Amino acid sequence: MSSELTAPGTGPAGAAPTLSEVAKRAGVSSITVSRVVRMPDLVAPETRARVERAMRDLGYVPNLVAGALASARTNSVGVLVPTIANAIFADTVQGLSDKLEPLGFSVILAQSRYDATREDRMLAALLSRRPEAIIMVGSPATEEGSRLLRNARIPIVETWDLPANPIDAVAGFDNYKAGVAVAKHLVAQGRKQLAFIGGDDPRGTRRWFGFRDEALASGLSEPRRLILDRKDSGSVAAHARLPGVDAVFAANDAHAIGFMSGLRKAGLLRDGPASVQPVAVIGLGDLEMGQLISPTLSTISVHGDAIGRTAATLTLERGGERRIDLGFELVLRDSG
Amino acid sequence: MSSELTAPGTGPAGAAPTLSEVAKRAGVSSITVSRVVRMPDLVAPETRARVERAMRDLGYVPNLVAGALASARTNSVGVLVPTIANAIFADTVQGLSDKLEPLGFSVILAQSRYDATREDRMLAALLSRRPEAIIMVGSPATEEGSRLLRNARIPIVETWDLPANPIDAVAGFDNYKAGVAVAKHLVAQGRKQLAFIGGDDPRGTRRWFGFRDEALASGLSEPRRLILDRKDSGSVAAHARLPGVDAVFAANDAHAIGFMSGLRKAGLLRDGPASVQPVAVIGLGDLEMGQLISPTLSTISVHGDAIGRTAATLTLERGGERRIDLGFELVLRDSG
DNA sequence: TTGCTTCATGTTAGCGCTAACATTGAGCAA
DNA sequence: TTGCTCAATGTTAGCGCTAACATGAAGCAA
Numbered sequence: 001m002s003s004e005l006t007a008p009g010t011g012p013a014g015a016a017p018t019l020s021e022v023a024k025r026a027g028v029s030s031i032t033v034s035r036v037v038r039m040p041d042l043v044a045p046e047t048r049a050r051v052e053r054a055m056r057d058l059g060y061v062p063n064l065v066a067g068a069l070a071s072a073r074t075n076s077v078g079v080l081v082p083t084i085a086n087a088i089f090a091d092t093v094q095g096l097s098d099k100l101e102p103l104g105f106s107v108i109l110a111q112s113r114y115d116a117t118r119e120d121r122m123l124a125a126l127l128s129r130r131p132e133a134i135i136m137v138g139s140p141a142t143e144e145g146s147r148l149l150r151n152a153r154i155p156i157v158e159t160w161d162l163p164a165n166p167i168d169a170v171a172g173f174d175n176y177k178a179g180v181a182v183a184k185h186l187v188a189q190g191r192k193q194l195a196f197i198g199g200d201d202p203r204g205t206r207r208w209f210g211f212r213d214e215a216l217a218s219g220l221s222e223p224r225r226l227i228l229d230r231k232d233s234g235s236v237a238a239h240a241r242l243p244g245v246d247a248v249f250a251a252n253d254a255h256a257i258g259f260m261s262g263l264r265k266a267g268l269l270r271d272g273p274a275s276v277q278p279v280a281v282i283g284l285g286d287l288e289m290g291q292l293i294s295p296t297l298s299t300i301s302v303h304g305d306a307i308g309r310t311a312a313t314l315t316l317e318r319g320g321e322r323r324i325d326l327g328f329e330l331v332l333r334d335s336g
Numbered sequence: 337m338s339s340e341l342t343a344p345g346t347g348p349a350g351a352a353p354t355l356s357e358v359a360k361r362a363g364v365s366s367i368t369v370s371r372v373v374r375m376p377d378l379v380a381p382e383t384r385a386r387v388e389r390a391m392r393d394l395g396y397v398p399n400l401v402a403g404a405l406a407s408a409r410t411n412s413v414g415v416l417v418p419t420i421a422n423a424i425f426a427d428t429v430q431g432l433s434d435k436l437e438p439l440g441f442s443v444i445l446a447q448s449r450y451d452a453t454r455e456d457r458m459l460a461a462l463l464s465r466r467p468e469a470i471i472m473v474g475s476p477a478t479e480e481g482s483r484l485l486r487n488a489r490i491p492i493v494e495t496w497d498l499p500a501n502p503i504d505a506v507a508g509f510d511n512y513k514a515g516v517a518v519a520k521h522l523v524a525q526g527r528k529q530l531a532f533i534g535g536d537d538p539r540g541t542r543r544w545f546g547f548r549d550e551a552l553a554s555g556l557s558e559p560r561r562l563i564l565d566r567k568d569s570g571s572v573a574a575h576a577r578l579p580g581v582d583a584v585f586a587a588n589d590a591h592a593i594g595f596m597s598g599l600r601k602a603g604l605l606r607d608g609p610a611s612v613q614p615v616a617v618i619g620l621g622d623l624e625m626g627q628l629i630s631p632t633l634s635t636i637s638v639h640g641d642a643i644g645r646t647a648a649t650l651t652l653e654r655g656g657e658r659r660i661d662l663g664f665e666l667v668l669r670d671s672g
Numbered sequence: 673t674t675g676c677t678t679c680a681t682g683t684t685a686g687c688g689c690t691a692a693c694a695t696t697g698a699g700c701a702a
Numbered sequence: 703t704t705g706c707t708c709a710a711t712g713t714t715a716g717c718g719c720t721a722a723c724a725t726g727a728a729g730c731a732a
Contacts, residue, residue: 128398
């Protein structure tokens, strides 16, 4: 604790004040200070005022780490997303955080980066902080991750999908049906050569299966499937690798917009409605951006923030329905 | 702990196993188990194997809450952003999290929602979890927030700007100069009637000042400034409120793209280069999307993830330069 | 007065872990 | 043998707080 090691700042010298220092200064026992912080109604007004004065004088900031250990309640929730730099997951985190923060819960955020090993590491790291619940996008990729969560004996919410055997609670939508809906629409529009572009993560893959199954059921030939690397702006060049294709379902809006950009360069994009597009494009996610570009993007609309808020609710209420399907909506604009 | 209160799962019954239960099972003292977890090299191989076996058998997950209290190290970093549902901040969080997670640090995420009161609440909430550093976008909006941070005696990193009197460390760029650079460019392009659209948050306002000052210094009349609500897709309609304007600096790419969408509807957008645009548009942020739309978006490029990674480095290294200017770059494409 | 209730505050023990300081015994030089 | 070092493990105390259970004083009905 020598002064060259203390961080910048001009506050009170020495270590952070503790409950009992506040108590001593206010002339009460520490439990009374604790009550002023947590249940002020139980403390007589004059005593409370004295304690609050002492807290202010010392610049007391409660230590929730100690409080959590003593009370076995951390008031925190672990959140695991593939990446936060993806608007749809960021919306979900915002939604759940908006719901949880006013209740005094903190969000501990971890990213798996679509890597199963890292996911397990992050799950273990989250659990070792004893969150009162875990909310994750998707489901654990490994048996080990699944085991960890089951053994944790806290509410677990899997989101963005409707797994067949959830660990506990679920807030999502049916990715398979989304694929079916898109294929149905494209078939009805008279499209013949369908293709799917996107990642090969579990949710994208379910969209693909729904899309393919419906296309086949409608008598079309098997759609092409182009797996793009994440971060790959390869979606821009994708059309070159899909000769003859007249309709594309992109696993997310970012890919859809990238693909449209490629189409434009190739002279295959019109400013009119879907009916005049040489190649129809449907995205998923309903980014605001989709309405701002031209032609406007048709898409499967999914409410990422509603998923987050619903997930938060599921961590708080243990009773009631534990499997919430928030559905999706096919929003038709000009791209397909 | 009656069984109706235990959460779902089929793991080992009862409460989570503790260090000493592992110790008992392995026939060692608890400190040896602690060493196996934290400094395995200090433990004899056979002992270690026995302890690891016991940990696996019991499904032991270390309790970092207790560890943090005992060691006075939480291995966590508090992160405060206005909102996570904004690509530029999400990039920053991703960058810092990618840097911090491999080192065993957890990210505790909080959002201020551009609300000073909520910001102070969130800062207090973060500090009560005793993070080893705080990284925030911008600077505290209130004296109280500033005081809290100064008294915390931990590294504090303010990002996305270069405040004149930082609390501790800084990783950002000069928003004023960014505004100057845009105005300079538009003047050089022969534009006469400039306007600025965006929010009135501190960083946006600094961009505005730079933009205005440079326009005036170049002999132009004072630019219009249109303050848009956040989430306001009002940027789409903004051009209607800016008659006669021939160049617009949007405080971020999302606004820029929205504005361009409005221009398109009004027939004021061309597919050619900047020289043929009736109204030049410059954004800020360099979203990937900007390159995918047509015309492609000219913008001030800022590396949000680099800001995050730099901020993370600043929390870890206490020595060295504490004020890092990551600069920006004017990227000229077709919109202006 | 007794006996009860209620409010305000205090005492005690312990949450699960780690820092700091023992302790033990083996290896080995002189 | 002595005396030392070093590797491996243990003992003790305590981090800052809260749950659970006192305690004591005041109010009040009968």
